[in-house]
Amino acid sequence: MKILQQIRKSDFGRAAKTQGGAPEMTGGKNPQIIVTAGGTREKIDDVRYLGNFSSGRLGCALAQSAARLGYNVLLLAPASTVERFGSPPDVDYRPFTSAESLKRKILSLDSATFIFHSAAVADYAPARVEGKISSDPNELTLKLYRTPKILQMLRPHFGDRTVIAGFKLLSNVTEEQLIDVARRQLRSSGTDFCVANDLREIGDGVRRVHIVDSSEKYSTLKGSTPEVADAIASQILSRGVRDF
Structure with a gap:
């Protein structure tokens, strides 16, 4: 599947290279990239949880691309x-479970x-319950x-020098509505990019996403998950360290 955005292969990882092949950043040190992927699980009781359908496939592919x-x-x-999906080669991995767990790990x-x-x-988690909630009542x-x-x-x-990309998934909305929500996320969070897509546009090995930048302009990508991950990495990593 062809990627719709015009990205030349020579543009992939456009950051300057060291002799060892790793991208060279301030002070000649390799940058540290943090990728979060997959869905959280919020405990209802000792045996049940609230979760979501996120597989983490795109996040793992992004980690592999970088x-x-x-x-x-x-x-x-x-x-x-x-x-x-397996931990990509040469990638450090740390697990999380809940939203609170992920918050602690990243901060x-x-x-x-x-x-x-x-x-x-x-977005929401149940109040903590010890033990197992009885399954006898007809309603809970x-x-x-x-x-x-x-x-x-x-x-x-x-801080201000970190390049941050947020992600936004909606369902059954128009492209205009999706881009509007992505722009609002950029304004409220102070991030540099929002990668936005609609649930309807994920399936059969192909996905379509929009990358909205801090100027609120956007580009569209379509392809397999590895292709889209490579293109997202190319566009965002080529930006380099934020300059002020």
Whole structure:
């Protein structure tokens, strides 16, 4: 499947190269890239949880794309995601479970040059219950609480020089509506990019995504998951360190 955006192969990983092949950044050091992938699981009780349909496939492919370019990559993903797709070669991996778990893991890191926050983080989590809730009642009411908005914590924590890409998945909306939501995410979170797509445009080995940048312009990509991951990596990593 051809990628719709016009990206020449020579543009892939356009950052300057060292003799060893790794991208050269400030001070000649390889940048650290953090990729979050997969969905969170919010415990209902000791045996049940609230989850979502995110597989983490695109996030794992992004980590692999960056690692192939010689970047030092840290992948934060659920164990189930890595069990399904495997941990990409030359990628450091750390697991998370819930939104709170992911928040602790990512905010424990001091610095990053690029962050791809593609994990599907639950917006709500149940109040904690010890033991197992009885299955005898015909109805069950759960009280849900807002989870931390991790994307909005990244800019204050990592600073202005980190290039941050958020992700937004909607369902059954027009392209205009999707781009509008992506632009609003950029404004509210202070991120550099939003990779947005509609659930209807994922399937049969092909996906279509839009990359909206901080100027609120966007480009569209379509292809297999590895192709789209390579193109996202090419466009965002070629930006380099933020200059002020």
